[in-house]
Amino acid sequence: MSEYFQNELVKEILSKYRTIWSLSHALSLMEWDMETYMPREGVNERGVAIAELSVLARKHLLDEKFIELVDRASLREDLNDYERGVIRVLKRDIEWNRKIPESVVYELARIRPNAHEAWVEAKRKNDFNIFKPYLEKIVDLVRKVSESVGYDEHPYDPLVDHYEEGLTTKKVDELFASLKLKIRPMVDKITREGKYPKHHKLEELAYDVNEAKALINRLLNLVGYPEGRGRVDESPHPFTIDLGRKDVRITVRYEGKDIKRPIYSAIHEFGHALYELQVDENLEFTPVARGVSLGVHESQSRFWENIVGRSYGFIKLIYGDFERTITSVRPESPLDLYLYVNTVRPSLIRVDADEVTYNAHIIVRFELEKMLINNEIEVGDLPELWAELYEKYLGVAPPTYSEGVLQDVHWSGGMIGYFPTYSIGTLLSAQIKYAVEREHRKSIDEILLAGEIGAIRNWLKERIHRFGSTYPPNVLLRKALGEELNPEYFIRYIEEKYSNVPEF
Numbered sequence: 001m002s003e004y005f006q007n008e009l010v011k012e013i014l015s016k017y018r019t020i021w022s023l024s025h026a027l028s029l030m031e032w033d034m035e036t037y038m039p040r041e042g043v044n045e046r047g048v049a050i051a052e053l054s055v056l057a058r059k060h061l062l063d064e065k066f067i068e069l070v071d072r073a074s075l076r077e078d079l080n081d082y083e084r085g086v087i088r089v090l091k092r093d094i095e096w097n098r099k100i101p102e103s104v105v106y107e108l109a110r111i112r113p114n115a116h117e118a119w120v121e122a123k124r125k126n127d128f129n130i131f132k133p134y135l136e137k138i139v140d141l142v143r144k145v146s147e148s149v150g151y152d153e154h155p156y157d158p159l160v161d162h163y164e165e166g167l168t169t170k171k172v173d174e175l176f177a178s179l180k181l182k183i184r185p186m187v188d189k190i191t192r193e194g195k196y197p198k199h200h201k202l203e204e205l206a207y208d209v210n211e212a213k214a215l216i217n218r219l220l221n222l223v224g225y226p227e228g229r230g231r232v233d234e235s236p237h238p239f240t241i242d243l244g245r246k247d248v249r250i251t252v253r254y255e256g257k258d259i260k261r262p263i264y265s266a267i268h269e270f271g272h273a274l275y276e277l278q279v280d281e282n283l284e285f286t287p288v289a290r291g292v293s294l295g296v297h298e299s300q301s302r303f304w305e306n307i308v309g310r311s312y313g314f315i316k317l318i319y320g321d322f323e324r325t326i327t328s329v330r331p332e333s334p335l336d337l338y339l340y341v342n343t344v345r346p347s348l349i350r351v352d353a354d355e356v357t358y359n360a361h362i363i364v365r366f367e368l369e370k371m372l373i374n375n376e377i378e379v380g381d382l383p384e385l386w387a388e389l390y391e392k393y394l395g396v397a398p399p400t401y402s403e404g405v406l407q408d409v410h411w412s413g414g415m416i417g418y419f420p421t422y423s424i425g426t427l428l429s430a431q432i433k434y435a436v437e438r439e440h441r442k443s444i445d446e447i448l449l450a451g452e453i454g455a456i457r458n459w460l461k462e463r464i465h466r467f468g469s470t471y472p473p474n475v476l477l478r479k480a481l482g483e484e485l486n487p488e489y490f491i492r493y494i495e496e497k498y499s500n501v502p503e504f
């Protein structure tokens with residue numbers, strides 16, 4: 001047991017926790033396999049296995065003796081920060097699981113693989129009705145989760161708090177209310193000034209998948225994805241999964257056209273992976289050995305994808321590699337490549353959206369989810385409302401379900417309440433940029449061009465990653481950045497970046 005954990009009660013808790021950790025390790029591997037290589041027809045058996053193991057893990061967590069140990073430890077005043085973190089995370093987890101009936105846990109776990117399969121097929125065939133009955137069941141179960149956990153103000157509250165400790169529907173409402181007013185004017189201004197293009201001709205070009213893979217490998221090497229502690233696979237929806245600190249895997253999706261999509265999605269997932277990879281080794285096998293919340297997690301992926309990946313410095317760094325590796329898509333110059341990866345326009349697909357319009361995609365999903373969980377609308381209303389809200393916030397409407405309501409994997413996994421964390425992360429990523437620059441007295445561009453990308457990784461490790469879930473998100477942010485989430489940094493970042501095109 002690591003030196004961070006000295007308290008005898010905490011040590012006993014951690015030793016019992018090993019079983020839960022191992023079950024969650026196995027579940028992650030099964031999840032990864034399900035979304036990558038599992039034969040399609042294995043889906044039903046996988047559903048049963050995942051549900052049974054989830055219920056088993058829950059039994060260990062809710063074991064009376066285990067809870068008693070955690071309760072006793074929570075009364076101790078001599079615990080260090082790491083020990084307190086372990087107890088905080090376990091108490092949260094116990095509370096959540098204790099309130100939700102086992103049958104709901106089982107049913108949700110049981111239906112997810114089948115729902116995932118149905119979603120893949122529905123999206124491929126552009127047929128919402130294939131997915132609809134599964135989504136109805138899932139929404140019904142998630143409504144039960146919310147009712148079981150309970151809330152003071154809004155049934156969506158327990159769901160957002162589950163993904164982002166301390167977040168409430170009201171806080172998201174307030175955040176989005178001001179953001180909503182700023183997105184359209186920012187996009188209009190950028191479009192009017194015409195320095196950044198709305199479209200780029202390279203977006204229309206097919207690429208060679210093997211070349212794309214080769215470039216992605218080089219780029220992952222450049223940003224520092226460590227050999228031997230992860231792997232890159234393919235899946236219908238890109239994701240990162242940590243089996244532990246030393247096995248953090250990412251996936252990429254190759255659609256064959258518009259090479260910036262797989263490139264930036266790989267850099268995005270790398271940002272998630274790096275968080276897990278840089279958690280302090282002393283926290284291994286404990287409940288705090290992973291990223292603290294999905295918002296903070298997403299700040300890491302968005303930071304690497306946008307703040308680093310779409311910067312002048314990064315394009316300067318990678319242009320040679322791009323030119324040498326990719327013969328199927330030829331930018332005319334570094335400036336041309338920079339403009340290609342920084343087009344700005346209202347679009348249909350969230351994961352491919354530019355950083356200026358991105359949050360509008362999240363606002364649409366948040367509004368729909370909130371109404372869904374509050375029984376104001378039903379699953380059958382989603383396609384039409386989706387189109388209406390896209391028209392309202394982005395001025396575009398999807399011609400197909402695949403490019404609309406079926407585009408994201410999350411609902412098939414029961415992940416409702418998750419989307420707001422994408423905006424939290426996007427806003428935070430800009431806040432992190434200014435914090436890194438303040439401390440280094442250099443811009444991100446200057447750091448990259450000085451060959452000091454490792455200094456960025458190290459800053460993230462020291463300020464954020466190494467703590468895992470030791471501190472709640474807001475405490476971590478105050479320690480790392482000197483303040484909690486402040487959306488003004490994002491607005492400033494967009495205004496600064498898009499008012500000028502750098503000289504190459």
Ligand code: MG
Nearest residue numbers: 268272298301
């Ligand atoms: Mg992400």
